[in-house]
Amino acid sequence: MLPAFEASLDFAVAQDNNDPLNPYKSAFHFPQFQDKNAIYFCGNSLGLQPKSLSAAVEAELNAWKTLAVGGYFKGPNPWLYYQEYLTPSLAKLVGADISEVSAMNALTVNLHLLMLSFYKPTGKRNKIVMEAGAFPSDQYAVETLVKHFGLNPSEAIVEIEPLPGSKTLSTDQIINTINVLGDELAMVMFGGINYYTGQFFDIASITKATHQVGAIAGFDLAHVVGNIPLALHDWNVDFAAWCSYKYLNAGPGAVGGYFIHEKHVSNQALPRLAGWWGNDEKERFKMEKGFQPKPNASGWNISTAQVFNMVGLKTSLAMFDEVGINALRLKSIQLTAYLEYLLSQLQHVSFDIITPKNAEARGSQLSLYFKENGKAIHEALINNGVIVDYREPGVIRVAPAPFYCSFEDVYRFYEILKNNF
Numbered sequence: 001m002l003p004a005f006e007a008s009l010d011f012a013v014a015q016d017n018n019d020p021l022n023p024y025k026s027a028f029h030f031p032q033f034q035d036k037n038a039i040y041f042c043g044n045s046l047g048l049q050p051k052s053l054s055a056a057v058e059a060e061l062n063a064w065k066t067l068a069v070g071g072y073f074k075g076p077n078p079w080l081y082y083q084e085y086l087t088p089s090l091a092k093l094v095g096a097d098i099s100e101v102s103a104m105n106a107l108t109v110n111l112h113l114l115m116l117s118f119y120k121p122t123g124k125r126n127k128i129v130m131e132a133g134a135f136p137s138d139q140y141a142v143e144t145l146v147k148h149f150g151l152n153p154s155e156a157i158v159e160i161e162p163l164p165g166s167k168t169l170s171t172d173q174i175i176n177t178i179n180v181l182g183d184e185l186a187m188v189m190f191g192g193i194n195y196y197t198g199q200f201f202d203i204a205s206i207t208k209a210t211h212q213v214g215a216i217a218g219f220d221l222a223h224v225v226g227n228i229p230l231a232l233h234d235w236n237v238d239f240a241a242w243c244s245y246k247y248l249n250a251g252p253g254a255v256g257g258y259f260i261h262e263k264h265v266s267n268q269a270l271p272r273l274a275g276w277w278g279n280d281e282k283e284r285f286k287m288e289k290g291f292q293p294k295p296n297a298s299g300w301n302i303s304t305a306q307v308f309n310m311v312g313l314k315t316s317l318a319m320f321d322e323v324g325i326n327a328l329r330l331k332s333i334q335l336t337a338y339l340e341y342l343l344s345q346l347q348h349v350s351f352d353i354i355t356p357k358n359a360e361a362r363g364s365q366l367s368l369y370f371k372e373n374g375k376a377i378h379e380a381l382i383n384n385g386v387i388v389d390y391r392e393p394g395v396i397r398v399a400p401a402p403f404y405c406s407f408e409d410v411y412r413f414y415e416i417l418k419n420n421f
């Protein structure tokens with residue numbers, strides 16, 4: 001139940017005082033504006049740095065300094081098993097068994113690797129369905145994947161466009177496209193949340209419809225993990241990948257995560273591009289011929305654990321374990337609704353909120369579409385100490401991440417818009 005909102009600083013401060021997550025604000029470093037914390041609504045792009053990270057990095061530096069190669073087996077977190085320190089928390093965040101998740105590389109690399117395992121164009125069953133306007137990196141990944149198989153992207157890729165007058169897609173429209181393609185469909189490769197509109201798609205229904213026509217369901221969850229609780233195992237999703245630098249606060253270019261459903265993980269017949277880190281640890285150091293993948297998602301690991309790239313994720317996941325994704329989601333729903341309420345009070349600034357109104361169909365982001373002057377307004381916000389981002393054409397994305405954003409931040413943002421535009 002949402003409280004009756006008020007457009008006042010007193011109301012916002014009272015909400016913060018009642019918010020059990022409010023103390024976590026001081027657990028993060030903020031960029032500074034005029035000697036104060038900037039208002040940071042860009043956690044959908046790059047999450048803030050947890051203050052606990054420096055000591056964790058220092059501990060690994062020290063292990064390297066004092067143990068050198070011995071750090072793989074001794075030290076506070078023996079590096080040989082570094083992925084295993086991440087999987088229990090990742091499994092909780094995405095609703096999976098530990099055996100279904102792992103971390104390696106970065107998001108687009110992992111999408112390529114997973115799509116190579118799961119996309120098997122055979123005869124007329126070669127089509128891939130995506131949302132129109134998917135993140136460009138996903139578009140390039142799918143385009144080059146189908147070319148790799150000798151197919152023509154304009155024939156093999158089916159993009160679902162919003163209906164005239166709408167910026168978002170209905171679940172019926174997506175399912176209808178899947179059904180119409182039927183036995184021509186090989187794979188669905190959808191964003192979980194579209195980066196531009198902020199629309200959260202119905203992953204369970206899309207997956208069910210995809211399976212009913214005999215195809216594979218894969219998702220890019222860059223904007224979802226750490227933002228909205230998931231149940232990937234129960235929803236029967238075949239595979240998914242995400243980055244860790246947005247809501248997971250693991251740092252720029254931090255290691256990516258991925259999910260492969262239990263029904264696939266021990267299938268050694270699934271094609272994959274392998275490396276020794278995916279090999280059974282007991283066999284790994286025998287240095288023998290013959291790849292023997294681990295019978296879990298780690299069987300897709302390729303290279304030596306990138307420890308300094310993973311320490312940010314390990315540190316941040318400890319905070320997610322402490323707070324729990326459900327508590328974060330609860331606050332996120334309230335904070336985003338408060339932002340929406342305040343924006344609705346702004347009669348003289350002209351924009352449309354293109355993110356769905358329904359909380360079930362969005363996370364911590366509202367996308368404001370400005371027919372005119374979007375870029376100038378974005379610059380003016382930055383110059384007033386509000387960090388939001390701008391995406392062509394015309395959209396300012398405002399993402400009050402619940403871990404470190406407050407009701408007061410949202411109110412101050414509203415005040416700046418009200419008084420300056």
Ligand SMILES: Cc1ncc(COP(=O)(O)O)c(C=O)c1O
Binds near residue numbers: 138220
């Ligand atoms: C939805 C989505 N997919 C893919 C990417 C690209 O991720 P990476 O550069 O880690 O491969 C991003 C980056 O922001 C993204 O938002």
